[in-house]
Amino acid sequence: MPAQAGAGAATSSPKLCPGNSNGGPTISDPPGASFPEAPGHMDYRTSSINYVGNGHWLSMLENVRALCPKTNRISELTAGKIPELSEVLRERKQDFVAAQTSMSRIPNLLSGSFQQTDRAEILAAIPSRNIVDTLISEAFVNTDNECSELSIASEIVPRLTSAVIVHPPTFRKEYMQFWADPASTPIMWIGLLFTLMCLAIQYQQFSPDESRRLQIADANPDQLVATFHMKAAQCLFLGRYLEGPKYTVETLLLHLFAEHLEGDHTETTNSCWALWGLIVRIALRSGYHRDGSHFPSISPFEAELRRRTWAIIIQWDNFLSTQFCLPRMIVQSQSDTAEPRNLMEEDFDNNMLELPPARPVSAKTNAQFHTDKNRLLSVAGAIADLSGALRPPPIAEVLRLDDLLTETYESVAPLWQSDGAVVAAQTARYTQRASGSVRSIFLASIYCRAQITLHQRYLVPGKTIAQYARSRKTCIDAALTMLQHQWTLYLETQVGGPLCRHGWKFLSLLTQDFLFATALLCAELALDLGGDASSGFGSGSASSAEEFRRQISEDAEETRSRVFHSLSSAYIVWLQSRNYDSSRAVRTMVAALKELLRRAQGAGYAATKAPSSATVRRVQSQGHASTMATPDSLQDPGRWGGPSESYHSIALFPI
Numbered sequence: 001m002p003a004q005a006g007a008g009a010a011t012s013s014p015k016l017c018p019g020n021s022n023g024g025p026t027i028s029d030p031p032g033a034s035f036p037e038a039p040g041h042m043d044y045r046t047s048s049i050n051y052v053g054n055g056h057w058l059s060m061l062e063n064v065r066a067l068c069p070k071t072n073r074i075s076e077l078t079a080g081k082i083p084e085l086s087e088v089l090r091e092r093k094q095d096f097v098a099a100q101t102s103m104s105r106i107p108n109l110l111s112g113s114f115q116q117t118d119r120a121e122i123l124a125a126i127p128s129r130n131i132v133d134t135l136i137s138e139a140f141v142n143t144d145n146e147c148s149e150l151s152i153a154s155e156i157v158p159r160l161t162s163a164v165i166v167h168p169p170t171f172r173k174e175y176m177q178f179w180a181d182p183a184s185t186p187i188m189w190i191g192l193l194f195t196l197m198c199l200a201i202q203y204q205q206f207s208p209d210e211s212r213r214l215q216i217a218d219a220n221p222d223q224l225v226a227t228f229h230m231k232a233a234q235c236l237f238l239g240r241y242l243e244g245p246k247y248t249v250e251t252l253l254l255h256l257f258a259e260h261l262e263g264d265h266t267e268t269t270n271s272c273w274a275l276w277g278l279i280v281r282i283a284l285r286s287g288y289h290r291d292g293s294h295f296p297s298i299s300p301f302e303a304e305l306r307r308r309t310w311a312i313i314i315q316w317d318n319f320l321s322t323q324f325c326l327p328r329m330i331v332q333s334q335s336d337t338a339e340p341r342n343l344m345e346e347d348f349d350n351n352m353l354e355l356p357p358a359r360p361v362s363a364k365t366n367a368q369f370h371t372d373k374n375r376l377l378s379v380a381g382a383i384a385d386l387s388g389a390l391r392p393p394p395i396a397e398v399l400r401l402d403d404l405l406t407e408t409y410e411s412v413a414p415l416w417q418s419d420g421a422v423v424a425a426q427t428a429r430y431t432q433r434a435s436g437s438v439r440s441i442f443l444a445s446i447y448c449r450a451q452i453t454l455h456q457r458y459l460v461p462g463k464t465i466a467q468y469a470r471s472r473k474t475c476i477d478a479a480l481t482m483l484q485h486q487w488t489l490y491l492e493t494q495v496g497g498p499l500c501r502h503g504w505k506f507l508s509l510l511t512q513d514f515l516f517a518t519a520l521l522c523a524e525l526a527l528d529l530g531g532d533a534s535s536g537f538g539s540g541s542a543s544s545a546e547e548f549r550r551q552i553s554e555d556a557e558e559t560r561s562r563v564f565h566s567l568s569s570a571y572i573v574w575l576q577s578r579n580y581d582s583s584r585a586v587r588t589m590v591a592a593l594k595e596l597l598r599r600a601q602g603a604g605y606a607a608t609k610a611p612s613s614a615t616v617r618r619v620q621s622q623g624h625a626s627t628m629a630t631p632d633s634l635q636d637p638g639r640w641g642g643p644s645e646s647y648h649s650i651a652l653f654p655i
Helices: 057-062 083-090 092-105 119-124 129-139 148-154 158-165 168-180 187-206 208-216 221-238 248-262 270-285 300-324 366-387 395-416 438-458 466-492 500-528 545-549 554-575 584-602 613-622
Strands: 041-044 049-052 422-424 429-431
Touching: 057 500, 057 584, 119 187, 119 221, 129 187, 158 248, 158 300, 158 366, 168 187, 187 221, 187 248, 221 248, 248 270, 248 300, 270 300, 300 366, 300 500, 366 395, 366 438, 395 438, 395 466, 438 466, 438 500, 466 500, 466 554, 500 554, 500 584, 554 584
Parallel strands: none
Antiparallel strands: 041 049, 422 429
């Protein structure tokens, strides 16, 4: 990928130094370049002490001094500064109590907030056969006959992640055996059954079209979730889960999924992080990180199931570490577990002496998607490791990883893109139909977030130092792309939209990514407004805020317009989020956006040129919105209304 000058970048060529591994020149850091330490965000309270890394959205937002010019800390704002943010922060004292209440409602495996019991009591808690049949069917629902995009959506998140961890044909046989002889069924398998029923109730709660099915159960859905979650935990204890008997890791994983779905997906849930550490250690102690083919006692069928489970473990290790911006718990160089074979569930069973040949890549199986996703996550994980190092890496290493990331993404993404998707990975800009492949959006989010993680420390120096111009441009383009996907999903998950039933899934897995992209563009907008040039990203430039404002190049003007309009759309999405009333994180972001957009409007940003007529026609033809608003709609962000306002009346500001 050739280096390109970003907005306001110096016109001189990057400094080249001979002697790289290929015998050609490499790009080096300019002499004396330095990056002030960005230590992350520490929430230090009597009730709890919580740290997130410097790549976390809250850490980035805290270092935007335009929001807190005197203290440089969001947590120290007074009511006289930004009332919305102050109101949010005054509620922090209630968070601990709310968390304790949630923990008592959904018993945590590590909290001990449940009573140990015996096998007879656990079996007595299982509902009638017809209710369990319905719930298990829901847990393994096959959406192949639905709209193709619904099918795509359900394969991303725990619903069919369950089908990767648990082999459905085998589970059906075990299920029939259980009803024939419950007394001889392993207690850990019964725990697995409870976790699947718990997830099924949670799926139904978030799927309006399926909520009527809950009437078959004579209980409140929340009570059912709490009961099933507790019984699963009791099964884990009764089955001595620390010794790792069969079904333990699978039950623990689904138990974690249920706990994650029940929490506030915009917050960093300590219980999930702690439980994850336990799961990883049990999985390692059970040898999931070593391929089953090494051990004669493990059949080819069991070895393949272990590969699938390990693939999910790798994904969640990356996912949860990203939520906290903390180091991953798994060292991939110490694992030789092979990738899952590209097989459908019905292609193999426990009677086989060897696995059948893999299906062609074009078969697009669940296993293939998780394999491709893990290939991309492998590079993203290496980037996270590099970016988390206390000493800044050489720019040449950054660009090498950037090329590897793009190469990997371009090798896996085309298979999962819809026919209408157009990808230009080098600029991280995409144009997709309104019902574009959700799988593609998930892969693109991994790709874009990894780009930002890799390049964010160069966002500020890239304005004036040519060596970092490419990094700056990549960083901004990736964040803009992520918010474009947020807007697309926002529209399609509204009532009546093609993904209405599945909106909660994207909230669960992509919210932190969207907060991350929003925070980065907030920092960019604050810098462009003349804020502190040495925000938490580090700066190798001594340019003042006045020099930034004098940058009037065409690239700078285009970037300013795209960032402003993208954040305007993000403001709408966060303001109307279903979590707006309950999530401190969302309210913090809304308050920050409102403050920055107000300042931008006062600085004349609302006069930036509107999207071109070609863009308007393209968006209208894709069904994103019936009308396009002009920048005049931004005269007062407060006029946009609250979460109840119809999204059809809100302006779309395309990138």
